[in-house]
Amino acid sequence: xxxxxxxxxxxxxxxxxxxxxxxxxxxxxxxxxxxxxxxxxxxxxxxxxxxxxxxxxxxxxxxxxxxxxxxxxxxxxxxxxxxxxxxxxxxxxxxxxxxxxxxxxxxxxxxxxxxxxxxxxxxxxxxxxxxxxxxxxxxxxxxxxxxxxxxxxxxxxxxxxxxxxxxxxxxxxxxxxxxxxxxxxxxxxxxxxxxxxxxxxxxxxxxxxxxxxxxxxxxxxxxxxxxxxxxxxxxxxxxxxxxxxxxxxxxxxxxxxxxxxxxxxxxxxxxxxxxxxxxxxxxxxxxxxxxxxxxxxxxxxxxxxxxxxxxxxxxxxxxxxxxxxxxxxxxxxxxxxxxxxxxxxxxxxxxxxxxxxxxxxxxxxxxxxxxxxxxxxxxxxxxxxxxxxxxxxxxxxxxxxxxxxxxxxxxxxxxxxxxxxxxxxxxxxxxxxxxxxxxxxxxxxxxxxxxxxxxxxxxxxxxxxxxxxxxxxxxxxxxxxxxxxxxxxxxxxxxxxxxxxxxxxxxxxxxxxxxxxxxxxxxxxxxxxxxxxxxxxxxxxxxxxxxxxxxxxxxxxxxxxxxxxxxxxxxxxxxxxxxxxxxxxxxxxxxxxxxxxxxxxxxxxxxxxxxxxxxxxxxxxxxxxxxxxxxxxxxxxxxxxxxxxxxxxxxxxxxxxxxxxxxxxxxxxxxxxxxxxxxxxxxxxxxxxxxxxxxxxxxxxxxxxxxxxxxxxxxxxxxxxxxxxxx
Numbered sequence: 001x002x003x004x005x006x007x008x009x010x011x012x013x014x015x016x017x018x019x020x021x022x023x024x025x026x027x028x029x030x031x032x033x034x035x036x037x038x039x040x041x042x043x044x045x046x047x048x049x050x051x052x053x054x055x056x057x058x059x060x061x062x063x064x065x066x067x068x069x070x071x072x073x074x075x076x077x078x079x080x081x082x083x084x085x086x087x088x089x090x091x092x093x094x095x096x097x098x099x100x101x102x103x104x105x106x107x108x109x110x111x112x113x114x115x116x117x118x119x120x121x122x123x124x125x126x127x128x129x130x131x132x133x134x135x136x137x138x139x140x141x142x143x144x145x146x147x148x149x150x151x152x153x154x155x156x157x158x159x160x161x162x163x164x165x166x167x168x169x170x171x172x173x174x175x176x177x178x179x180x181x182x183x184x185x186x187x188x189x190x191x192x193x194x195x196x197x198x199x200x201x202x203x204x205x206x207x208x209x210x211x212x213x214x215x216x217x218x219x220x221x222x223x224x225x226x227x228x229x230x231x232x233x234x235x236x237x238x239x240x241x242x243x244x245x246x247x248x249x250x251x252x253x254x255x256x257x258x259x260x261x262x263x264x265x266x267x268x269x270x271x272x273x274x275x276x277x278x279x280x281x282x283x284x285x286x287x288x289x290x291x292x293x294x295x296x297x298x299x300x301x302x303x304x305x306x307x308x309x310x311x312x313x314x315x316x317x318x319x320x321x322x323x324x325x326x327x328x329x330x331x332x333x334x335x336x337x338x339x340x341x342x343x344x345x346x347x348x349x350x351x352x353x354x355x356x357x358x359x360x361x362x363x364x365x366x367x368x369x370x371x372x373x374x375x376x377x378x379x380x381x382x383x384x385x386x387x388x389x390x391x392x393x394x395x396x397x398x399x400x401x402x403x404x405x406x407x408x409x410x411x412x413x414x415x416x417x418x419x420x421x422x423x424x425x426x427x428x429x430x431x432x433x434x435x436x437x438x439x440x441x442x443x444x445x446x447x448x449x450x451x452x453x454x455x456x457x458x459x460x461x462x463x464x465x466x467x468x469x470x471x472x473x474x475x476x477x478x479x480x481x482x483x484x485x486x487x488x489x490x491x492x493x494x495x496x497x498x499x500x501x502x503x504x505x506x507x508x509x510x511x512x513x514x515x516x517x518x519x520x521x522x523x524x525x526x527x528x529x530x531x532x533x534x535x536x537x538x539x540x541x542x543x544x545x546x547x548x549x550x551x552x553x554x555x556x557x558x559x560x561x562x563x564x565x566x567x568x569x570x571x572x573x574x575x576x577x578x579x580x581x582x583x584x585x586x587x588x589x590x591x592x593x594x595x596x597x598x599x600x601x602x603x604x605x606x607x608x609x610x611x612x613x614x615x616x617x618x619x620x621x622x623x624x625x626x627x628x629x630x631x632x633x634x635x636x637x638x639x640x641x642x643x644x645x646x647x648x649x650x651x652x653x654x655x656x657x658x659x660x661x662x663x664x665x666x667x668x669x670x671x672x673x674x675x676x677x678x679x680x681x682x683x684x685x686x687x688x689x690x691x692x693x694x695x696x697x698x699x700x701x702x703x704x705x706x707x708x709x710x711x712x713x714x715x716x717x718x719x720x721x722x723x724x725x726x727x
Contacts, residue, residue, distance in 0.1 A: 055294040059302040080170040086205035093238040096130040104156035179215035203256035206235040216282040222275040223359035272345030293512030299339035315611040316347040329360035335492040338501030368478035368568030383669035387644040390440040393689030403688035434545035445476040460490035488588030495581040498528030534631040540564035555613035578612040583626040659686035
């Protein structure tokens with residue numbers, strides 16, 4: 001039986017193999033017949049081709065030109081003999097390693113692409129030879145169709161029959177786009193490195209070859225420098241594998257620090273934003289679309305952008321001197337639409353000493369305490385209130401350690417503290433959030449559940465958060481990684497009564513004839529009930545509640561205006577954040593170092609608040625004055641702990657403070673208290689902290705001498721509904 005099964009499998013495999021061979025034979029025969037009947041255009045027309053129209057990027061008014069992508073297109077034709085062998089080999093290695101062996105196409109690649117297309121239902125463009133790319137770029141349109149693809153194959157074969165490999169390669173290297181206004185290897189070498197194509201070294205050649213696939217995405221001046229570096233390494237790996245370079249040359253090129261010239265890049269407004277837009281256009285329409293005469297109206301407020309750039313640039317020397325922060329970034333978003341009004345990716349885009357092209361608004365960084373509003377908003381949604389009382393007391397959260405071990409955070413223990421080492425006793429949610437106190441926030445995260453919190457944050461657009469096991473309870477203190485762009489968009493959702501409009505930078509795209517290719521229409525999604533969003537705005541704009549962590553006249557406060565704001569600083573001071581909003585605008589700022597080295601040990605309010613304040617102040621003077629909607633009043637029928645009363649008498653009339661877990665069912669906060677709170681794994685840990693606090697503050701109670709509940713309570717007693725106080 002087993003032998004028959006093996007024989008059956010062999011027959012099946014043989015049948016599949018013969019079918020593939022037959023398919024390849026039929027395909028090759030069909031192509032050869034069509035080749036004989038297809039005329040070939042004059043390759044001399046390639047070098048003399050007209051460079052296509054420029055793409056113009058405008059601000060939101062359509063009047064301020066931010067960048068003319070193809071305004072000064074540069075292209076110099078050079079013979080193959082004047083192109084560095086490094087560049088030739090690097091390009092062949094990454095684009096078409098069998099260039100000198102095939103006859104214009106690779107049948108194996110075509111069959112593989114056809115199989116992929118059959119599965120995906122699409123029409124792939126991968127696996128093209130250099131000859132095919134010459135045909136596609138110079139003779140055919142970008143339309144994806146079977147007819148165009150077949151024409152590409154036929155013309156590639158015919159071209160190989162008429163022209164030499166070196167002629168085809170020379171044409172290719174002299175005409176492909178290398179980003180922006182650069183066409184051909186000579187212009188790219190001169191612009192990026194200040195040298196002719198013949199002098200390009202191995203590492204430089206690897207960078208140039210790496211850009212070919214997607215020049216805007218892999219621009220050394222854009223947000224994807226790390227991706228460019230990785231692809232450069234891939235080019236070198238391919239060259240080494242193919243035997244194009246020696247071990248010594250490979251190792252040297254891998255570690256060479258290549259510098260890119262910034263000359264001629266100053267004729268651009270909002271450069272980080274412009275490259276962000278160009279990358280989006282390239283991803284949507286393809287790289288050739290950027291030289292097809294597009295007119296792009298963006299969402300940018302050029303006036304706000306200019307003021308934000310100036311404020312951040314002026315703050316840069318102080319940040320570096322006082323806080324050891326070499327970079328700062330900001331994003332401004334219109335909450336009702338999600339439109340990006342301003343984007344400053346670094347203190348100075350053109351700086352060569354601080355990696356100015358790095359766009360920190362799109363970088364993944366730890367958000368610190370700016371995550372807390374999402375946790376508290378979920379608690380409010382679950383039934384808690386902004387007046388709910390939670391105790392800020394020394395607390396051990398790891399059930400692997402003793403409840404009394406409240407000062408041990410050595411793994412597996414976890415007993416966090418605030419930056420000042422103080423504990424404040426009972427606090428309302430509103431005060432705890434306003435002062436950004438850690439212990440209450442961790443307790444609230446436990447109440448709502450880590451996975452639930454991540455799900456809510458993702459619904460707000462913080463999609464980079466991953467597996468909850470990576471973070472544990474540290475999520476509420478910024479254990480994940482987010483982008484400033486996404487975080488600002490999430491805060492804009494609070495401003496918009498819980499309605500998310502994902503950040504967008506493009507209002508309209510028109511082609512060279514004026515035909516509208518795309519027009520932005522908001523796609524709002526209600527991700528949080530409006531009354532909860534208004535609660536959050538009330539909590540984040542409560543200036544007196546910030547005292548004493550901030551003074552009443554701190555940079556976070558704007559007399560007469562409704563401004564909600566939250567700061568955040570990571571424990572190791574590698575990231576500082578201030579994110580705030582009005583109903584009309586959300587502004588997020590970040591400071592730190594691109595290489596993730598720590599700043600000086602201080603809080604975000606000291607580092608970032610002054611520049612954030614100045615940007616927000618200008619925005620308040622520019623946009624109409626608006627007010628938050630009033631939050632719903634807190635019902636008097638909710639349990640006492642949810643309306644701010646933690647001095648709850650027991651059945652005998654004695655006031656004995658307890659944690660939320662004693663009085664509240666975390667799955668139904670406004671319902672009856674749990675019949676047996678000790679079943680909760682955290683109960684004895686929270687109770688220990690409250691009991692210890694009570695013992696050290698006896699004067700707060702009439703009678704004042706009662707002892708705290710013993711620690712053994714949780715293990716030996718239960719609370720029945722008959723003895724628990726009526727709520």
